[in-house]
Amino acid sequence: MLQTLPAGAPGAETPAAPILQLVGVRKTFGGFTAVQGIDLDVREGEFLTIVGPSGSGKTTLLRMLAGMDTPSEGNITLHGELINDIPPNRRPTCLVFQSLALFPHKSVGENIAFPLKVKGVDAAARKARALELMRVVRLPEDYFDKNVMKCSGGERQRVALARAFAYDPEVLFFDEPLSALDYKLKKALEKELKDLHRETGKTFIYITHSLEEAMVMSDRIGVMRAGRLVQVGTPEEIYGAPVDRFVSEFVGEVNTIRVKREADGGWAGVDVPGRFTLAPPRDGTALDEAFVVVRPEFMRFLGPGDSADNRLEGIVYNEYSLGSRIQYQIRVDAGAAGEKVFLVELSRSRALPPGTDRAVTLGWDAADAFTLGS
Amino acid sequence: MADIALAPAAESPAQLRLARRLSAGARCAIPVALLLGIGFLAPLMAIFGYAFATPRSFDVFRSFTLENFATLFDPANTVWVSFVWSCGLALTTVAILAVVAYPIAYGLNVVFGRWSPFISVLFVFPLFVSENVRLYGWVLFYIKNGVLDGTLKWLGLSGGPEVLFTPGITLFGMVYTYLPFMLFPMTLGLALVPRDLIDAARDLGAGRLFIWREIELPLAMPGILIGMLLTFVLAIGATAEAKILGGQSIIVISHDIEIAFTYSQNWPLGSAMAVVVTFFIGGLTLFALSKLDLDRMLGRR
Numbered sequence: 001m002l003q004t005l006p007a008g009a010p011g012a013e014t015p016a017a018p019i020l021q022l023v024g025v026r027k028t029f030g031g032f033t034a035v036q037g038i039d040l041d042v043r044e045g046e047f048l049t050i051v052g053p054s055g056s057g058k059t060t061l062l063r064m065l066a067g068m069d070t071p072s073e074g075n076i077t078l079h080g081e082l083i084n085d086i087p088p089n090r091r092p093t094c095l096v097f098q099s100l101a102l103f104p105h106k107s108v109g110e111n112i113a114f115p116l117k118v119k120g121v122d123a124a125a126r127k128a129r130a131l132e133l134m135r136v137v138r139l140p141e142d143y144f145d146k147n148v149m150k151c152s153g154g155e156r157q158r159v160a161l162a163r164a165f166a167y168d169p170e171v172l173f174f175d176e177p178l179s180a181l182d183y184k185l186k187k188a189l190e191k192e193l194k195d196l197h198r199e200t201g202k203t204f205i206y207i208t209h210s211l212e213e214a215m216v217m218s219d220r221i222g223v224m225r226a227g228r229l230v231q232v233g234t235p236e237e238i239y240g241a242p243v244d245r246f247v248s249e250f251v252g253e254v255n256t257i258r259v260k261r262e263a264d265g266g267w268a269g270v271d272v273p274g275r276f277t278l279a280p281p282r283d284g285t286a287l288d289e290a291f292v293v294v295r296p297e298f299m300r301f302l303g304p305g306d307s308a309d310n311r312l313e314g315i316v317y318n319e320y321s322l323g324s325r326i327q328y329q330i331r332v333d334a335g336a337a338g339e340k341v342f343l344v345e346l347s348r349s350r351a352l353p354p355g356t357d358r359a360v361t362l363g364w365d366a367a368d369a370f371t372l373g374s
Numbered sequence: 375m376a377d378i379a380l381a382p383a384a385e386s387p388a389q390l391r392l393a394r395r396l397s398a399g400a401r402c403a404i405p406v407a408l409l410l411g412i413g414f415l416a417p418l419m420a421i422f423g424y425a426f427a428t429p430r431s432f433d434v435f436r437s438f439t440l441e442n443f444a445t446l447f448d449p450a451n452t453v454w455v456s457f458v459w460s461c462g463l464a465l466t467t468v469a470i471l472a473v474v475a476y477p478i479a480y481g482l483n484v485v486f487g488r489w490s491p492f493i494s495v496l497f498v499f500p501l502f503v504s505e506n507v508r509l510y511g512w513v514l515f516y517i518k519n520g521v522l523d524g525t526l527k528w529l530g531l532s533g534g535p536e537v538l539f540t541p542g543i544t545l546f547g548m549v550y551t552y553l554p555f556m557l558f559p560m561t562l563g564l565a566l567v568p569r570d571l572i573d574a575a576r577d578l579g580a581g582r583l584f585i586w587r588e589i590e591l592p593l594a595m596p597g598i599l600i601g602m603l604l605t606f607v608l609a610i611g612a613t614a615e616a617k618i619l620g621g622q623s624i625i626v627i628s629h630d631i632e633i634a635f636t637y638s639q640n641w642p643l644g645s646a647m648a649v650v651v652t653f654f655i656g657g658l659t660l661f662a663l664s665k666l667d668l669d670r671m672l673g674r675r
Contacts, residue, residue, distance in 0.1 A: 088573070089577065094577055115579055118578060119579065
């Protein structure tokens, strides 16, 4: 069935070998490179989310993992065995489609029991297992004979999930299955999915363009851009230590200032006049030009006598209520470039008195900002 | 409907009643209703009237007798043989076509790719030529010293098989003639099967045959059944194949009807036959359509 890698190949005989390993995976369609240079180790039992804007190659990556596409270059190994050319029906993996791909002519029970029917399990055992899985995904028992097309969006998600579990895969893939649902249901199902991940202990690889979704559910997140994995790390690492401006902007709103090194070793703003104090870049490289990236929630307003490593004078142009938090849009005089907009986010209890057009002083500490080379 | 909702409130109840009686849809349907009334329903009524007229007369709507039907159902009469031939040939045609058209329909959807439109046109193209002309073409092909026989002899082989003017060649002609009518509904039916479902079934461990039996065939069934119904209804009324290719080695029911109207000048008997055949096919079609729950098969309910 599965080809075994020759001895000495990466990932073959190491003790804590990852369940799924990608080495130098590349996929081209004609002259178009969809995915390239993917090196990734997936640990057994983890919830890994791949995020990226549309067209970043995340679906192509997933299709290769599920066996619906073959890599043009590189190796995909499962438990150290090369699976590049193993067709999807002979892989112990299962994909929950974006469309869910439920069989419209079959009932809820028949859909869930489909993989069991493939394996030749007899009807009684199929039904018992399907009902068991329906309990796991919190579907009422009397849905067994219900037409699957009569189910609501949330119920269909559960049917698709139960059907995937019925296959008893080692790794489950998810291709944005929640993207078509309304916000509230999506939030509820994200948490349920995380619970199910805990309860089943299976390895989940989830694909989405919504970082919010990734943050809630994942143990680790991989960020994709233009066919490459830019950064892989825990949600905290992705949020707190992005490797470049793309990741920092993808993870949330940011204020970015371009700076260059002065003769005295200090930093001067390029698009905003002034001198700034910077934390050294995370990777320790010496830079002559850099970007200072500050998240709106790390900005604050300075009163008389308050101190901060960096400060800017501006005018409150607009304020938005985000529920428990308030975001301010501040216009700062940027000299020749006109004005530059900065975002400041405060919890409601620390909000300014309402009203726009007032002059304010923004401040942030060097330790709260990222210094990025690109 | 929409114009009722948008009607100003000041309109009188009488105007509203008129608007409701003739909705936009009904008004749009007037031309086709008139056409069907004159071109379809009126001749049908005339045939129905003739079926109860005195045999070998033109006393339509002025006489009433069941004698024509009595003649038809008289076992001594051979009309039932023609009817059995027509049904048998139609059923066999449908069965052969289902097997022949399925791989082509599958190919048009999945395999042929950018050649699909071209191949579709090849199947449609013969329809531009009159059916009789095409059938005479086959006669020229199969006839003694014709294209097949002549070519084989010219190559020094013994001549071609003598297949012309047999029931078998009639069946061949029918399969040939009705292929597009099976192929295109079937192609459409197969096109309605989402590729995602095939991928999902495969991902859940199913092999090709299992996917075909459990997913592809049931979901393509509406198209397949419509193709079968269409070809059956057309084939049961076929005459040209039996006359031209079959050389009247067998007489089909529609040929019997034609003879009654022409040589025999017995319009009432011909009409009675037509009425029986019409009711048979109509009943069969309605029965099939009632069993064929399209919405359910397409998963819309």
